[in-house]
Amino acid sequence: MQNITLQDQTYEKLREMIIKTDLYPGQKISESKLMELLGVGRTPIRESLKQLKKQGLVYTFPQSGTYVSKIDMSQAVHSRFVRECVEKEVMVELSANMDKKAEQRLQVILDDQKVEFEKGNISSYHDLDNEFHRACYDIVGKGQIWNWIKEFSVHLDRFRWLHLKNITFDYNPILEEHKELLRAIKSKKTEEVKDLIVSHIHFMVRSQSNIIEKYPEFFLEETVQDLNEAHYDIL
Structure with missing residues (x-):
């Protein structure tokens, strides 16, 4: 239950950061920097990014990385x-x-x-x-x-x-x-x-x-x- 709660918190925080342009449209995302910024491990970051990808808020460009989507x-x-x-x-x-x-x-x-x-x-x-x-x-x-x-x-x-x-x-x-x-x-x-x-x-x-x-x-x-x-x- 604690891991699920941590993941939910991480997802909500990343979502808020995208809405408020702390992570701005078109920005490349660094998992390690997010881990340091939010004080969480790699798993909640990756799982949260998967959720955000389903919402169309981030996307992965092959052999380049993950980016914040632009406003649709x-x-x-x-x-x-x-x-x-x-x-x-x-x-x-x-x-x-x-x-x-x-x-x-x-x-x-x-x-x-x-x-x-x-x-x-x-x-x-x-x-x-x-x-x-x-x-x-x-x-x-x-x-x-x-x-x-x-x-x-x-x-x-x-x-x-x-x-x-x-x-x-x-x-x-x-x-x-x-x-x-x-x-x-x-x-x-x-x-x-x-x-x-x-x-x-x-x-x-x-x-x-x-x-x-x-x-x-x-x-x-x-x-x-x-x-x-x-x-x-x-x-």
């Missing part, structure tokens, strides 16, 4: 669509079932997010963004659905991190949108709840081109071309 914008588009469709219904259900305990749970997350913003801790601020949404799913008994979404939304999450880091952290829109969403949920204004969650999930669309132009080497070129040709708004 097609996957990001599909993930955004699924999350938007599901989350509207989750938030409406939450509005119908909100009680004082649930309200307090969500308010604590928002209070913590405010603290992390004031401290300039972008990583914890990002994690609390996810925690707010995860808690909403969990409150209405749909935590497993959040876990499913998390697994296939990793390319969307990678883009969201770049957007937060480069565009929105300084003026803090995520926390303000969370506050507005919680207010509408408490007031049971279901149409406003739907509108707010759609706006929240799409809030990065204005910077889509800017992010891709700033980090062209981070993205799969063919998926960016497909995005431009289809005129998709990814978020």
